[in-house]
Amino acid sequence: MAPRRETTIACVADLEQHVGYMLRRAQISVFADFIGSQSGPVTRPGQFSLLIVVGRSPGLSQARVCAALGIKRANLVAAIDDLESQGLVRREASAADRRANRLHLTAAGQRALQKALAIQAAHEARITRLLGAAGRKTLLKQLAQLSKLSAS
Amino acid sequence: MAPRRETTIACVADLEQHVGYMLRRAQISVFADFIGSQSGPVTRPGQFSLLIVVGRSPGLSQARVCAALGIKRANLVAAIDDLESQGLVRREASAADRRANRLHLTAAGQRALQKALAIQAAHEARITRLLGAAGRKTLLKQLAQLSKLSAS
DNA sequence: TATTGTTATACTCTATAACTATA
DNA sequence: TATAGTTATAGAGTATAACAATA
Numbered sequence: 001m002a003p004r005r006e007t008t009i010a011c012v013a014d015l016e017q018h019v020g021y022m023l024r025r026a027q028i029s030v031f032a033d034f035i036g037s038q039s040g041p042v043t044r045p046g047q048f049s050l051l052i053v054v055g056r057s058p059g060l061s062q063a064r065v066c067a068a069l070g071i072k073r074a075n076l077v078a079a080i081d082d083l084e085s086q087g088l089v090r091r092e093a094s095a096a097d098r099r100a101n102r103l104h105l106t107a108a109g110q111r112a113l114q115k116a117l118a119i120q121a122a123h124e125a126r127i128t129r130l131l132g133a134a135g136r137k138t139l140l141k142q143l144a145q146l147s148k149l150s151a152s
Numbered sequence: 153m154a155p156r157r158e159t160t161i162a163c164v165a166d167l168e169q170h171v172g173y174m175l176r177r178a179q180i181s182v183f184a185d186f187i188g189s190q191s192g193p194v195t196r197p198g199q200f201s202l203l204i205v206v207g208r209s210p211g212l213s214q215a216r217v218c219a220a221l222g223i224k225r226a227n228l229v230a231a232i233d234d235l236e237s238q239g240l241v242r243r244e245a246s247a248a249d250r251r252a253n254r255l256h257l258t259a260a261g262q263r264a265l266q267k268a269l270a271i272q273a274a275h276e277a278r279i280t281r282l283l284g285a286a287g288r289k290t291l292l293k294q295l296a297q298l299s300k301l302s303a304s
Numbered sequence: 305t306a307t308t309g310t311t312a313t314a315c316t317c318t319a320t321a322a323c324t325a326t327a
Numbered sequence: 328t329a330t331a332g333t334t335a336t337a338g339a340g341t342a343t344a345a346c347a348a349t350a
Contacts, residue, residue, distance in 0.1 A: 011209035012220050015201055018272070019279050019288065020182045022295035024197070025222065027175040032302035034172050045176070046340080049167055057163035063308060068164050070177070075341065077310060099308040099349045120170070127171050130297050136171065139294050143174035145282050150184035198317080215331060227318065229333060251326045251331040307350070318339075327330070 019146075030127070037123050040115045041086050048120070050079055051113045054089060054103045061100040088112050171298075182279070189275050192267045193238050200272070202231055203265045206241060206255045213252040240264050 015021045031045055042048050053068055054060065062080065066073050080103070083089040088109035094100040105113060128136050167173045183197055194200050205220055206212065214232065218225050232255070235241040240261035246252040257265060280288050 011205045011212065014204055014208055016296065017292065018201075019276065019292065019295075020179070020186050020197055021201055022292055022299070023175065023179040023182055026295040026298035027172070027179050028222075029299045029302040030172045030175055036302065044339085045172055049170075049173055052166055053163045056166055060163065061308075070180075071340095072342065073309070074311080074343080094308095097308080097350070101309070124171065126301065127298065130301065131294055135294060139291070140169065140171065140174055142283055142287060142291050143171075143178040144168065146178035146279065147174070147181045149278065149282065150181040150188065196316090213331070223317095224319065225332065226320080226334080246331095249327075249331080251324095253332070305350100308348080309346105310348105311344105311346080313343085313345105315342075316340080319337080321334100321336085323332105323334075325331085325333105327328100 023146075033126065034120065034123050038116060038119055040119075041088065041112050042116045046079065047083065048116055050076075050083065051088065051105065051109065051116065055105050055110065055113045058104045059092075059102045061094065061097070061102060063100070065103060083109070175298075185278065186272065186275050190268060190271055192271075193240065193264050194268045198231060199235065200268055202228075202235065203240065203257065203261065203268065207257050207262065207265045210256045211244075211254045213246065213249075213254060215252070217255060235261070 034045060034048075035043055038048070042051060049069060050065070053065055057068075060068070062076050063073060066076050080089055080091065084091060086108075087106055090104045090106050090109075091101040092104055094102045131139060186197055186200075187195055190200070194203060201221060202217070205217055209220075212220070214228050215225060218228050232241055232243065236243060238260075239258055242256045242258050242261075243253040244256055246254045283291060
C-alpha cells in the first residue's frame with residue numbers, strides 16, 4: 001500500500017487546517033455528487049435552487065429572487081431564459097408593477113422539481129451516512145454562522 | 153424592525169436544509185473575508201494555497217502540485233506564470249527528469265507567504281470567534297469527511 | 305430619482321484536446 | 328507507450344456599466 005505518494009499528503013497537511021480551503025474542497029465534492037446523481041432536465045445546483053425558490057414562492061419578481069439567492073439581476077436573465085426555453089418556468093407580466101416579471105413554474109417545471117427533489121433526498125442521505133444525522137445538523141448550523149462572516 | 157422582507161427569508165428556508173447550498177454560501181462568505189483582509193501581492197485563495205504548497209514542499213514538480221491541490225496541469229501554468237512574473241516563485245529545470253520543473257519560492261515569495269499567513273491567522277481567528285475553537289475543529293473534520301463523497 | 309429587466313462585456317475558474325520534449 | 332509542461336479553447340459563474348420602461 002501507499003506506493004510513493006507521501007509528498008502529496010504531506011504538503012496539503014497545512015491547508016487542511018484552513019477552513020476556507022476545506023470548505024472549497026468539500027463544496028466541490030458535494031456539488032460533484034449532486035451533479036452526478038441528477039438525471040432530469042435540471043442538473044446544475046444553480047438551476048435547482050432557482051426551481052426551488054420559484055416553486056415554493058410563486059409570483060416573486062426577478063429582483064426578489066436575486067435577493068433571495070444572492071445573485072445579480074443581470075445574471076438571472078440567462079438562467080431564466082434557459083429554464084423558460086425548456087418549458088419549466090414562465091415569466092408573467094406583473095399587473096401591480098409593469099416593470100416586473102412574476103415567476104412561476106409550469107406543470108413540467110413542477111414535475112422536474114419533484115423529480116430533482118427526490119434524487120436530491122438520496123444525495124442528502126449519502127451525506128447523512130457520512131456525518132451522522134446529528135453531525136449533519138450541527139454542520140448546517142455552523143455553515144449558517146459562517147455565512148454571516150462577510151456582508152456579501 | 154423587519155419592514156416587509158419576510159418573503160426573502162421564507163423562500164430560502166428550504167435551501168437552508170441543503171448541505172450543498174449552505175456549503176456554497178459559507179464558502180463565498182469565507183473567501184470574501186479572506187480576500188478582503190489580504191493586502192500584499194497575494195490576494196486570491198488559489199495563489200495563497202499555491203504559495204503554501206510550494207513553500208512547505210520546495211522542489212515539487214508542477215504535476216505533483218496539481219495532484220496535491222486537485223487542479224489541472226493546464227490551469228497551473230498561468231497561475232505560476234503570474235507568481236513568477238511577480239518574482240515570488242521560480243521554475244527550476246529538474247536534473248533527474250528533464251521534462252519536469254521543480255518549483256521554489258524566491259526570497260520575496262517567502263516574505264509574501266509569511267505576511268499572507270499572518271493575515272490569514274487573523275482571518276482564522278474571526279472564524280474561531282464565530283464557531284468556537286471546538287466547533288471549528290469538528291467542522292474541519294466534517295469537511296474532510298465530505299471531501300470523500302466524490303472521487304474528484 | 306430610483307428600480308426592473310435587459311444587454312453587453314469582462315474576468316475568474318474550470319475542463320478538454322492536442323502539441324513538444326522527454327521518459 | 329506514457330508522462331510533463333504547454334497552448335488554445337470553451338464553458339460555467341460572477342461582476343460592472345449602461346439603457347429603456349416604469350415607478
